[in-house]
Amino acid sequence: MHDVWKVYPNGVEALRGIDVRIDYGEFVYIVGPSGAGKSSFIKLMYREEKPTHGVVLINGVNVKRVRDWKIPHVRRKIGVVFQDFKLLPHMTAFENVAFAMEAIEMPRRKIKPRVEEVLELVGLSDRMHALPSQLSGGEQQRVAIARAIVNNPSFIIADEPTGNLDPENSWDIMYLLEEINQRGTTIVMATHNKEIVNTMRQRVIAIEQGVIVRDELGGEYGYED
Numbered sequence: 001m002h003d004v005w006k007v008y009p010n011g012v013e014a015l016r017g018i019d020v021r022i023d024y025g026e027f028v029y030i031v032g033p034s035g036a037g038k039s040s041f042i043k044l045m046y047r048e049e050k051p052t053h054g055v056v057l058i059n060g061v062n063v064k065r066v067r068d069w070k071i072p073h074v075r076r077k078i079g080v081v082f083q084d085f086k087l088l089p090h091m092t093a094f095e096n097v098a099f100a101m102e103a104i105e106m107p108r109r110k111i112k113p114r115v116e117e118v119l120e121l122v123g124l125s126d127r128m129h130a131l132p133s134q135l136s137g138g139e140q141q142r143v144a145i146a147r148a149i150v151n152n153p154s155f156i157i158a159d160e161p162t163g164n165l166d167p168e169n170s171w172d173i174m175y176l177l178e179e180i181n182q183r184g185t186t187i188v189m190a191t192h193n194k195e196i197v198n199t200m201r202q203r204v205i206a207i208e209q210g211v212i213v214r215d216e217l218g219g220e221y222g223y224e225d
């Protein structure tokens with residue numbers, strides 16, 4: 001991101017001159033107080049929002065210039081994970097993950113083996129025909145992670161992925177993300193989870209009032225909430 005500003009229509013300046021470079025293979029935590037601009041930062045990365053000013057380059061592509069019809073192609077390289085899982089309620093775990101491959105028109109014969117592979121990776125082989133409502137929160141988030149990685153993205157963006165989970169499930173999700181990162185996927189994760197950030201010791205970028213105030217390798221959470 002180069003001199004990136006995000007000003008919402010109501011005049012709120014959510015990001016004010018963000019300059020940052022995240023390299024392939026990194027694991028980055030985005031921290032900061034509520035309203036600091038973390039989700040805005042994340043939304044610019046997967047082109048949910050466009051920057052008001054400045055340049056966001058993802059894999060060398062200027063996201064502002066991407067035509068709407070091409071967004072799925074850009075997003076194919078990005079897996080997204082949310083606090084509230086965002087699974088489709090009428091589809092099974094298998095179908096939720098398969099849907100992400102169908103959306104980019106993968107050939108049918110490739111879908112089933114790949115979906116089974118990623119569901120096994122997240123430890124859900126035995127639950128793949130369950131609906132989201134039949135799964136625990138931790139299991140639902142693992143389905144969401146399977147969906148995020150199924151198309152082999154170069155990175156994963158997660159906005160408070162452990163926000164709705166108890167500590168044990170939160171750690172399961174973090175070990176999973178760590179493993180995915182070790183396989184080469186870049187991970188950028190906004191979080192309020194002090195314990196996780198202080199234990200995992202990755203790069204920490206702190207945002208306050210739309211400005212990066214700290215950017216440290218092996219950093220700490222640094223807030224009391």
Ligand SMILES: Nc1ncnc2c1ncn2[C@@H]1O[C@H](COP(=O)(O)OP(=O)(O)OP(=O)(O)O)[C@@H](O)[C@H]1O
Pocket residue numbers: 008009010012013014032033034035036037038039040041
């Ligand atoms: N769509 C929007 N329209 C107007 N203002 C918005 C919009 N989205 C966010 N904001 C404002 O932009 C600022 C940054 O919000 P953002 O969601 O990026 O913060 P955050 O760091 O993710 O906070 P939290 O920790 O509570 O999730 C806040 O003042 C928020 O009210």
Ligand SMILES: [Mg+2]
Pocket residue numbers: 038039040159190
């Ligand atoms: Mg947020």
